[in-house]
Amino acid sequence: MRDIEVLRVSAQLEGEDYTALAAVARNEALKWAKRRAGRELPQAAWQMQDFELLVGGRSSSAVRIETEKLDLWALRAEDPDKDVAGRVWATEIVIGGEVTSRPHVSLRLIASTAEPNFSIQPHVPGPVLQMIENPGLIRGARWLTSEPVTLRTENDAEDLCDHLEDPERRLPVFVIALPDSAGKPLVDEALLARAVAALARVVLVPAELTWVLTKRFGKTRSVFNGGVRAYLRGFTANDDPFRHRLFLETSLRDTNGAVACVRSLRVLAAELSISETRLGKDVLDFASVRTASRKLRKTDLVRRVAPDEELLKTAEELVESLEKQLEEKDKEIDGYLLEVEATEDRARVAEQENRSLLFRVRQLQAALIDGTLTPEENPPLPKVWSEFTDWLDQSYPDKVLLTPAARRMVRSPEFEDVTLVARSVVWLATIQHDRRANGGGSLRDVQIENGILNSPCGGDTYSVDWKGRRYDVDWHVKTGGNVRDPKRCLRIYYFWEPETQQTEPPRVCRRLIVISYAAMSSVSRAA
Structure with a gap:
């Protein structure tokens, strides 16, 4: 079995009452976990305290760290895939942070599987969609939504252009151009927006407003005539246009072209959510929070001169937590090694392509020198x-x-x-x-x-x-x-x-x- 991290979500809760916001978000996460736990969650769960529930191949557990300065709650829910035998999904959610700061939400979706060729169409888990609705999520001071945003005015289009060039932008933006003034998108924009909610922003641009992007960025970096473009972080009006993938109207109208476009964008959003976030900073993992919780408990027991039996039990729990954390890190490293191998393969392909094209260029140069119209x-x-x-x-x-x-x-x-x-x-x-x-x-x-x-x-x-x-x-x-x-x-x-x-x-x-x-x-x- 190997663990494959599918996606990460990093966001903040929207609102002013930080304590109430965190409570609502935790409750939404527990309501989602309840449907997958196999039986009722214990009372400690709804009191936002530590708990562990094991039911027939499923497991749900949570830990909480509460101090004068910090309030951090973490949940991990595991359940088997409904269709693929041996595949188990693990969802880790961490909510909270410093008590005087806006609460942070991080989520990791992990698949544990022995499949040699693991291939899925990523979709954010239910808790993300629930928290977008209640209490609300933001990223970079902009609301996150599970629905596509449609531009209405020229000012809207200019704001989109500003956002695309914003160096502080952290999420990719998938821009869908409508084919004509009365046309509908050539892709399933609703499915795409739900699948990549909090991983990317999906924007619909009416045909009569696409000229704003073209005027601002030029044709090579714009999108129009029903096309779809993925604008990655760091985009500028002078950027390499091929870095920001473009799906043309002709390919979207081909058989399965629109479906393939949505699938590719879902995979892209999930991959970027991992490569462009830092574990331990942007996103917290459950094992680290659990280990920190048990370290704090042990320190507190020592300070209070607790009985030896209680200290021993806490120490054993801490050792167990550290062992689990080490095991999970080993699985993560295995996954990173596979990605390194894939990257090396891509580098070899690029080198081979460059050599082949260079050979062709030299042929053409020789043909020009000889005065012939075509090379050998x-x-x-x-x-x-x-x-x-x-x-x-x-x-x-x-x-x-x-x-x-x-x-x-x-x-x-x-x-x-x-x-x-x-x-x-x-x-x-x-x-x-x-x-x-x-x-x-x-x-x-x-x-x-x-x-x-x-x-x-x-x-x-x-x-x-x-x-x-x-x-x-x-x-x-x-x-x-x-x-x-x-x-x-x-x-x-x-x-x-x-x-x-x-x-x-x-x-x-x-x-x-x-x-x-x-x-x-x-x-x-x-x-």
Whole structure:
């Protein structure tokens, strides 16, 4: 089993009566925990005191630290996943702080699982939505909401622009442009806003107000015509536009395009909530609060010269708490190591892409020096697998990319006809690429050559991380018929990734096709 931190929430309670606000927020958290505890919570829970309840694979526990200067209450609730056996969800909530300061709320959602490929669509837990409604949450002096905010006036749009450029902004802003004056969003904005409540802000911009963003930031950093853009922290009018992901209207109207957009933004908001907050400062974990509580209790008992039996019991509880904290930290470290490995993979991909593009640039430079209009012809198709990746990198570095998993798989796959795979890749990089970039008809069940089809994955669609983003692998090149022999069964799984720079009309688009898995067997799929 490993612990995977899914998301973090850091916010403050809105209002003036700090004591009353904290009491309301704790009560909302307990009402949520009650529905998952398996039976009634003990009376100590509703008195906001320490308690522990274990019921058939579920556990609920809370601790509280009260001093003259500090009032801190922490809850941890664990319950098994309703659909996935062996997966357990843990939600940690900490409410309070210095008694003279505005109460802070932090929440962590953690999944404990043995699944080798853990993949979900993140959604903030119920307590966040409840506390947004009562008593109310703020972040950076702005209200948090579980509903999208619609701009009404030009002043609203200018305020949004100010907020996007605010160096103190901590949350990403997902801006959804309406396609026309009477149009509706192309994505499910209500679902998105609830899923990322307190992780990101969702803003709807009417078509007639998108010019404010364009005038302020230019076309390359704006969003309009029904598109959706994720503005990350640190955005400025001179920022790299590709850092702030853009979903174009054309891709949102594609099959599953709008659904994939919402899924990607949910994953992005959850990942940023972890990478851009500090554990122990912005967000407190339950284990640390529990250990601090028991240390304070032990200190208090020593000061009061309590009986040895009571001191011994408290010391044993403290040791147990420290052991649990150490165990949880070890699991966290394992998770961070996995993330480091993924980051190293992304770095290797970027290096390989840069080398391939540099090779192409040198080809073009040589062609210009020679006075020819085109560089040398692409190298001949590979005849053995050891030649495949070099051929691809030299031939189509700006159109077809391999993920690290695909690169490993094409070293020695069971599928024998490497030239057939290369011809399929040529089709992907030419005909398929041109049709997607410039239009020209459907790609569904197109025959590439005799017995080789390009088709949607249908029920075989799955998600994959690419350069830190989540995409749906929803197309594949395949052999027709019911071929089971891995030496003759071809499956090239891929997805289309649009990266767009809008300069002057007409739009100039740079688009990449990424082969996610070159699986040369209908049953072999490596992560």
